[in-house]
Amino acid sequence: MFKFLLNKLAMLVPTFFGVTIAAFSFIRLLPGDPILLLAGERGVTPERRAELEKIMGFDRPLWEQYFGFLGDLLQGDLGVSIVTKTPVLEEFLARFPATIELSVIAIIIAIAIGLPAGIIAAVRRGSVFDHTVMGISLTGYSMPIFWWGLLLIIFFSGILGWTPVSGRMSFLFYFEPVTGFMLIDSLLSDQTGAFKSAVMHLILPSIVLGTIPLAVIARQTRSSMLEVLSEDYVRTARAKGLSPMRVVGVHALRNALITVITVIGLQVGVLLAGAILTETIFAWPGIGKWMIDSIFRRDYPAVQGGLLMIASIVMIVNLIVDLTYGLVNPSIRHER
Amino acid sequence: MATSQSSAQSSMPAVGTFKHSLYEFWSYFRENPGAVAGLYFVGLILLLALGADIIAPYDPTEQNRDAFLQPPVWQEGGSWDYILGSDAVGRDLFSRIIHGARFSLFIGAMVVTLSMSAGIMLGLLAGYFRGHVETVIMRIMDVILAFPSLLLALGLVAILGPALINAMIAIAIVLLPHFVRLTRSSVMSEKNKEYVIASRLAGASHLRLMVNTILPNCMAPLIVQATLSFSTAILDAAALGFLGMGAQPPTPEWGAMLAEAREFILRAWWVVTFPGLAILLTVLSINLMGDGLRDALDPKMKRS
Numbered sequence: 288m289f290k291f292l293l294n295k296l297a298m299l300v301p302t303f304f305g306v307t308i309a310a311f312s313f314i315r316l317l318p319g320d321p322i323l324l325l326a327g328e329r330g331v332t333p334e335r336r337a338e339l340e341k342i343m344g345f346d347r348p349l350w351e352q353y354f355g356f357l358g359d360l361l362q363g364d365l366g367v368s369i370v371t372k373t374p375v376l377e378e379f380l381a382r383f384p385a386t387i388e389l390s391v392i393a394i395i396i397a398i399a400i401g402l403p404a405g406i407i408a409a410v411r412r413g414s415v416f417d418h419t420v421m422g423i424s425l426t427g428y429s430m431p432i433f434w435w436g437l438l439l440i441i442f443f444s445g446i447l448g449w450t451p452v453s454g455r456m457s458f459l460f461y462f463e464p465v466t467g468f469m470l471i472d473s474l475l476s477d478q479t480g481a482f483k484s485a486v487m488h489l490i491l492p493s494i495v496l497g498t499i500p501l502a503v504i505a506r507q508t509r510s511s512m513l514e515v516l517s518e519d520y521v522r523t524a525r526a527k528g529l530s531p532m533r534v535v536g537v538h539a540l541r542n543a544l545i546t547v548i549t550v551i552g553l554q555v556g557v558l559l560a561g562a563i564l565t566e567t568i569f570a571w572p573g574i575g576k577w578m579i580d581s582i583f584r585r586d587y588p589a590v591q592g593g594l595l596m597i598a599s600i601v602m603i604v605n606l607i608v609d610l611t612y613g614l615v616n617p618s619i620r621h622e623r
Numbered sequence: 624m625a626t627s628q629s630s631a632q633s634s635m636p637a638v639g640t641f642k643h644s645l646y647e648f649w650s651y652f653r654e655n656p657g658a659v660a661g662l663y664f665v666g667l668i669l670l671l672a673l674g675a676d677i678i679a680p681y682d683p684t685e686q687n688r689d690a691f692l693q694p695p696v697w698q699e700g701g702s703w704d705y706i707l708g709s710d711a712v713g714r715d716l717f718s719r720i721i722h723g724a725r726f727s728l729f730i731g732a733m734v735v736t737l738s739m740s741a742g743i744m745l746g747l748l749a750g751y752f753r754g755h756v757e758t759v760i761m762r763i764m765d766v767i768l769a770f771p772s773l774l775l776a777l778g779l780v781a782i783l784g785p786a787l788i789n790a791m792i793a794i795a796i797v798l799l800p801h802f803v804r805l806t807r808s809s810v811m812s813e814k815n816k817e818y819v820i821a822s823r824l825a826g827a828s829h830l831r832l833m834v835n836t837i838l839p840n841c842m843a844p845l846i847v848q849a850t851l852s853f854s855t856a857i858l859d860a861a862a863l864g865f866l867g868m869g870a871q872p873p874t875p876e877w878g879a880m881l882a883e884a885r886e887f888i889l890r891a892w893w894v895v896t897f898p899g900l901a902i903l904l905t906v907l908s909i910n911l912m913g914d915g916l917r918d919a920l921d922p923k924m925k926r927s
Binding site for chain 2 (some may be wrong): 426429431437556561601
């Protein structure tokens with residue numbers, strides 16, 4: 288197992304450097320003069336330009352700049368936002384809990400519905416239920432989620448008036464953020480109605496964000512279950528006279544879950560990409576909306592830092608998924 | 624079942640011909656009703672897109688001051704002049720959606736062509752030569768895969784500038800690793816088979832071995848991937864358009880139409896509903912087709 292871990296880590300190192308090079312190149316690849324871009328619309332005098340170039344390190348050779356960038360990175364310095372003048376890392380961390388909260392609820396919804404739906408569809412293969420689940424999940428998989436969000440707003444907020452249109456919390460309540468997670472903070476605040484408000488704000492965005500993972504999980508669960516159900520050991524378990532519940536629930540499901548867990552892990556990238564759209568529609572103050580706003584405000588250090596952070600998160604989660612996979616399935620571990 | 628199959632066999636083209644493989648493919652494909660429905664719907668969209676200038680009752684950018692936000696024909700206040708209603712500046716929604724089909728299909732076709740040809744080339748090189756070539760190519764692909772697709776596309780568009788053509792290039796780059804990985808793994812499994820060795824011993828050059836000998840036998844999974852990428856490209860391009868980083872108004876691109884319609888969602892449901900529905904139905908039918916293709920091109924694979 289230790290060797291497997293080292294192997295995986297060694298594979299990750301070049302990718303991580305690749306990602307840092309990509310992020311490093313980002314500002315330098317932008318069309319036009321980076322100094323002019325950073326200085327804004329007023330422009331710069333030649334003296335100020337020389338000064339800025341020195342501050343930004345653009346007067347040094349490229350490789351030196353890159354290693355400077357790496358050095359800063361290792362100290363947790365992602366640069367300073369042009370618009371707000373605060374460190375990018377600080378901005379990122381301030382918004383990260385909102386995205387985590389949204390993503391966690393979304394994936395919980397996706398697993399809670401997708402897993403049982405996939406299992407039942409596999410067990411009753413060819414039934415009306417199976418066809419319905421497959422039809423709905425292919426539709427979910429094909430869904431432009433930004434449109435789906437707008438439809439839900441029209442129906443639940445516009446026509447029924449059940450849920451708020453945007454944001455994380457009603458303006459009626461105010462409390463200092465403690466954890467950054469609105470569900471927890473609202474409970475800690477002891478204000479009646481605050482928790483309910485947080486839940487109501489969270490429902491639609493998390494359904495929207497969970498839609499594609501839900502479809503993927505249902506499809507994957509069904510196909511892995513089908514594969515496992517045709518295996519010899521399942522037939523043996525049936526022949527032994529075990530109850531169908533036990534055969535499906537214990538013998539088959541446990542093995543089918545191996546691939547399903549991998550697929551769930553891989554949804555992290557999908558969630559972070561989906562968060563950009565979902566947060567934009569619902570004005571959810573998370574990192575997705577922050578990235579979009581930063582791109583529009585031409586706050587390139589923020590975009591660069593955000594890209595780097597998000598890619599790192601995806602890589603780390605993928606590593607954890609790989610390791611879990613190796614943990615539950617020894618044959619993977621001993622490959623090569 | 625048995626009788627229909629034996630009667631079908633009698634009219635089957637000779638085994639080994641192109642006609643025969645096409646016939647075999649179609650007999651598998653049509654067993655899947657969803658796939659056939661998808662194929663017909665894609666055909667319909669293609670016809671609409673090609674004949675947009677004739678079919679659409681209005682020019683997609685023509686504004687009419689007397690018809691702001693007219694509801695569709697079946698709702699009170701609607702008229703046959705604007706079958707699906709009109710938008711906030713009096714443009715016919717139906718005409719815009721038909722013209723939008725052109726953009727979406729064009730985006731899909733361009734992105735897949737770009738991404739697939741580059742991906743096949745890189746994948747062939749990596750799988751055939753292995754060694755350093757492979758390491759460099761595959762590590763670059765890993766870097767691309769480390770970014771969530773839409774985010775990377777957004778970053779690339781930020782560099783290239785918001786425009787439809789840049790959005791297509793960005794999406795093609797994002798989809799590239801899938802083609803590279805797929806080609807590489809098929810090449811690796813084909814490379815040491817006897818027919819390849821025989822061809823090499825007969826003196827075939829590297830290029831001939833790669834392109835003429837190995838590649839044709841790797842095409843089936845690539846075609847399936849191309850279909851899936853086609854629908855992803857349409858979705859991502861619409862998402863970029865929606866975020867204002869793809870096609871720019873007044874282009875009748877479905878995602879950009881949705882972005883323009885956003886402020887009217889609570890007043891005029893149709894300006895939001897129809898462009899999105901067009902995206903959903905197009906992507907769904909392509910995905911249905913993709914599922915059918917996968918089953919038909921690889922009958923050995925269990926139908927799941």
